Amino acid sequence: MYGLQGKVAVVTGSGRRNGIGEAIVLRLAAEGCHVVVSDIGKPIGNEFSSEHIGATEEMEAVADACRNAGAKAIAVPCDVRSESDCEALIGAAVSAFGRIDILVNNAGVGYLMEPFTEFRESSWDAVLDVNLKGAFLCSKHAAIHMKAQGGGSIVNIASQAAKSGFPFAAAYTASKHGLVGLTRSNAVELGRDGIRVNAVCPNHITTGLGHWQNKFFSKKLGLDYYTYLRGIVDRNPLGRTGLTEDIAKAVAFLSSDQAAYITGEAMNVSGGEEYH
Ligand SMILES: NC(=O)c1ccc[n+]([C@@H]2O[C@H](COP(=O)([O-])OP(=O)(O)OC[C@H]3O[C@@H](n4cnc5c(N)ncnc54)[C@H](O)[C@@H]3O)[C@@H](O)[C@H]2O)c1
Incomplete structure (x- = not known):
């Protein structure tokens, strides 16, 4: 355990069964955090397949599982592409629990893959909007509160595709490399406010x-x-x-005081498959 009792954590994209976000939020709940389970809840826009969406009932079930683990938990729908949704998500955490200590930007789209010469502009925009703009918007609104309260931790779920290239995945690979850039920029800018910002880079799960x-x-x-x-x-x-629990453990560590001197890092959790 990492000494996270009583911390308030928000995890985006955590309302899909067997997802990485679900494992992260359950782990943080088991660590004693008060948690905000969040997901998009319903398909929005033609680019997004309903097959890959954490539905509202699923999100509520994840929140129930957190409560069953002894945590205080709320479920808040949020489309991370929308600034007003992201602001409201962070606001909901602060209203319910008084602060926000941990933000995990986990929401992501990894199924819009096309040959590069046929890659549609709409697919590119859809992937970048969720994977990169979504993390920017949630981090911005979390950082406003974290600065005021004297610190916090942001963990971005990037990918092996943040370190290496993958075919048919131009948008995904670019978005995840970009997410590491956002991580580093935020880390150097927000460090003096006591906010640490790191990324985790899983391989296949x-x-x-x-x-x-x-x-x-x-x-x-x-x-x-x-x-x-x-x-x-x-x-x-x-x-x-990889296992979803491998990522959840890394997030718990990076969110804790055990990682007090770690920021701007993009940590591979890949069984040694990726090592730079
Ligand atoms: N599974 C892997 O092999 C793997 C490897 C590396 C990185 N990742 C990353 O881990 C994260 C979680 O992936 P996963 O494998 O659990 O997939 P998943 O599809 O189970 O989870 C993605 C979640 O993001 C949510 N989401 C999508 N669009 C959203 C939006 N606009 N607003 C809010 N939520 C939205 C989905 O509803 C879903 O719950 C993603 O960022 C993914 O890129 C996954």
Whole structure:
């Protein structure tokens, strides 16, 4: 445990079952945090598949699971593409619990993949709006409160795609590299306000999104699903794919005083697959 009892944490995109956000918010709840579970709740816009959306009932179920773990929890819908939604999300945390200590920018879209020469402007905008602008907007409104209260921690869920390139994923890769840039800029600007800002870079995890990516890339490579997955495992130094809990542990550590001298970092959590 990381000594996070009584801290107030907001996790975006945490209302989808088996997602990384769900694992993070459950871990923070188990650590004794008061938590705000948040997700988009419903499909908005033509670019976004309802298959990948954390629905409102799912979000409420995650909040219930946090309460069952003994935490105080509320569920707040937020489309991270909207500044008024992001401001209201942070405001809801402060109204319910009096402050905000931890923001985890986890909401992301990783399924709009197209050959680069056919990449649609609308897909590019959709990915950048969620993955990068969403983190900017939530961080901005969290930082306003964190500055006033004397500090806090922001953790951005980036990706191995923040360090290496992936085919068909120009927008995703650019957004995640950009998220590390946002992390570093925020870290140097907000450090004197007591706000630490870090990123976590997972490799493959078979969440709902990860499953979709396995299907997509195995088809592109002409491999069956399990042969493709075996290839990921075989090239990983620790011999497995990531688990949502691996990311949740890293977030809890980075959010805690155990990481008091760590900021501006983009930490790989990839079993050694990515190491720069
Ligand atoms: N699964 C992996 O292999 C993997 C690897 C590296 C990084 N990541 C990153 O981890 C994060 C979580 O991914 P996941 O695998 O759990 O996928 P997921 O699809 O289960 O979770 C993504 C969440 O973001 C939410 N979301 C999408 N658009 C939103 C919006 N406009 N406003 C608010 N919420 C929105 C979705 O509803 C969903 O709950 C993402 O940022 C993803 O890029 C995942």
